Amino acid sequence: MEEIQSTYYGAYYEPLKELEQEVLGWLSELVDGLSDRQGERPVEHIRSRIKSADGMREKLARKDLPQDAETAVGAISDIIGFRLVTHFVGDVYELVKSMKADGRYFVVKEKDYIASPKPNGYRSYHVIIECPFPPAAKGTIRVEIQLRTIAMDCWASLEHEMRYKKNINNAALIEKELKRCAGEMASTDLSMQTLRDMIREPGKGGKS
Template sequence: METLTESIYGSYENALRATMEDMKAKFNEIRDKIRDTKGEKPVDHILSRLKGEESMREKCFRKDYPVSTESAITRVKDAIGIRVVCSFIDDVYKVVDEIKKTPGWKVDVEKDYIRHAKANGYRSYHIILKVPNKYGGGDIDSFYAEIQIRTISMDTWASLEHQMRYKRNIKNQQLIEVELKRCADELASTDVSLQTIRDMITGDNEK
């Protein structure tokens, strides 16, 4: 077990950060490729993070894994996290297609919460990627990264829901959950309407 004074990522922390930066650069290339091909801005912004020490240790403990560097890198699959926030629903799927074409990136898990929303209304496209470790640190030759691709409205709802979910002593919890679900459904309907309007403008609906 790692001591609390050591990084949970051990000798791999720098390699993880370098890999994350490489992935961000690749997502910028994907954004530019789609923009140059379609003539429109497909990605509003890209966020990334290396999972925090406390959060990673807690997740290892919660999943009954040893709280160790090996668990953090090979068993918990979201040490690297990247969120790609797109303008329209179609853009999400264009980004997903480009991810699958990227050499060296292997899809480990894929979940489409846009077409199959969670019960609480959450929508997003999730991919767990296995990517090469080109920066050393030890014998582990690949890292996992969780990629979330979603629209601006999906991201807004998820961020606000996350903030409220961690409030304590909430009154009328059930009513609030119903209202959050209603908001999620309304935003999803708006996303579809905006996609339809864009298709009408660009002529994509005639293809």
Template sequence: MNQIEQFKKLKTEVTRFMMMYQFALNELETKIEILKEEFQFLHDYNPIEHTKSRVKSLESIMNKISRKGVPFSLDDIKLRIKDIAGLRITCSFIADIYQIRDMLKNQFELKVLEEKDYIENPKPNGYRSLHLVVEVPVVMSDGRENVCVEIQIRTIAMDFWASLEHKIFYKYNQSVPAGLLLELKEASDSANRLDLQMERLNREIAVIKETQSEDQLEDFTQLFLGNRQFRLPESLRELGKENESE
């Protein structure tokens, strides 16, 4: 095999490798879209605010395998690098995060290879999110592949903090002054308190709404059975008389 043929073969293998991860994301996004539509049309509440996905660029993959000392082999990269494809799901409340996780595991039967709960156990800098590494089956023309996708599930407040923290670190080229690190941690704690407060308010409103619905049903029942005498329509009463005479 000459160099041109070797190059063409490598290009085909790399292209297939990258497409495999994009197809896995497409598969997951379709499942999430089904969930969103079901919540929208069949339920009063949709826990999914929005989603965002990405496949790492070849440059980013090369930098990561260089840092981790991973051999330049597609098989080794697939085995050792689990976040080439990533999906972020943003929810309204903390409880929604675990509800979405359970749906992905149970309804969609995704195989969870790894779970890291940075909500119960935040990172030292204040980062909070639920991370899952799942295996997504992808059918290609030449066979079936099981592809790893990292899923991050977080609230709006967690996402807001993480996005700004990332921008600050990028601006300072990873060298953030100690005072700012402390303030970032305090900001994360404030965001978490807001999450907990909003979740409590949401539960209280749900109880009030349920109580009001029960009261309305009880009022209607009393009005129908207690304050009015139920009478058959005239035609039905006449029909009843005819049957009795027979």
């Protein structure tokens, strides 16, 4: 896999790996800052990846673009992707607020699929940031950060498997049930957030 990635991205590959680690470090700092304010770590885990060569070629083909690395670096905003999985919905919004306030990277685009889910029930918060990247023609590159709760992440993993697996029996029924589960999980997420807020409300037995 590493060799295939290196061959496809060529001279861009090592700088992409360096940027991946740089942004991971930045995200960890933001999480640590929120941890200090809350008294507990709000993120279950952070993951990252450089888009696979096959995945990038497919995406470029869908956009009717040349399938070379130079085009990928200049035109695709999730060439590097990051995912933060939180315990509560409120932590997603607090982290997004921290990203925008920090100022190290410029937030160029946001999509709140938590407040406005996709038709299939998908929920997540997507943030596109612009980072310095001297190897690129314009000297910058865009990467994507997805933030979601544990429940949203569990749902998205199952939906992803459903979408890419072939010859699934009862596909229509499964899609319907997935959408129903998405609504139930979203309701549970909001209820858990409300309960946490009540517990932490001063004078109610929570943290003052």
